[in-house]
Amino acid sequence: MIVDSSALTEQVVIDVLASAFDSAGQRCSALRVLCLQEEVAITP
Numbered sequence: 001m002i003v004d005s006s007a008l009t010e011q012v013v014i015d016v017l018a019s020a021f022d023s024a025g026q027r028c029s030a031l032r033v034l035c036l037q038e039e040v041a042i043t044p
Contacts, residue, residue, distance in 0.1 A: 004037040 001019075003012050019031035 001031055001033070002035045003040055005039045007040065009040075 001012075001016070016031060016034060019029075
């Protein structure tokens with residue numbers, strides 16, 4: 001999944017969590033790579 005500055009943060013969180021934990025026995029469809037645009041990422 002590629003997330004840029006136009007993405008809705010709430011929807012990204014929902015989609016990432018759903019991909020990680022919602023599976024009807026089909027783990028092959030799970031998210032494997034998440035790419036964030038630098039402006040979107042929050043770093044400590």
